[in-house]
Amino acid sequence: MHANHRPFSARQRLARRVRLLRIARGWSQEVLAELSGLHRTYIGSVERAERNISLDNIEKIARALETPIPALVDETEPTPLRGVPTRGIEECQARYGAWPGTP
Numbered sequence: 001m002h003a004n005h006r007p008f009s010a011r012q013r014l015a016r017r018v019r020l021l022r023i024a025r026g027w028s029q030e031v032l033a034e035l036s037g038l039h040r041t042y043i044g045s046v047e048r049a050e051r052n053i054s055l056d057n058i059e060k061i062a063r064a065l066e067t068p069i070p071a072l073v074d075e076t077e078p079t080p081l082r083g084v085p086t087r088g089i090e091e092c093q094a095r096y097g098a099w100p101g102t103p
Contacts, residue, residue: 008075011051013072014072015047029044036060036061
């Protein structure tokens with residue numbers, strides 16, 4: 001490892017992974033918040049690694065993303081996503097309307 005290279009903290013890895021998985025699903029922070037039962041601004045602060053998030057809230061986000069908790073803090077790079085689940089998208093679209101670029 002390079003002397004100046006510091007590994008990402010668990011909080012930073014979680015933030016990056018949540019954002020990548022959310023974007024891969026085409027979800028806004030508002031959609032992820034709705035599906036996880038959390039507030040949109042809370043999701044934003046998690047994605048910016050500003051929050052020392054509780055295990056209970058990590059579990060809520062993991063369930064919404066249909067992703068195991070360990071995958072959210074794994075040190076390896078995420079593999080390309082195939083067949084990303086879209087659970088809840090229709091319900092959120094009905095509630096908030098369609099987003100540009102979606103059917």
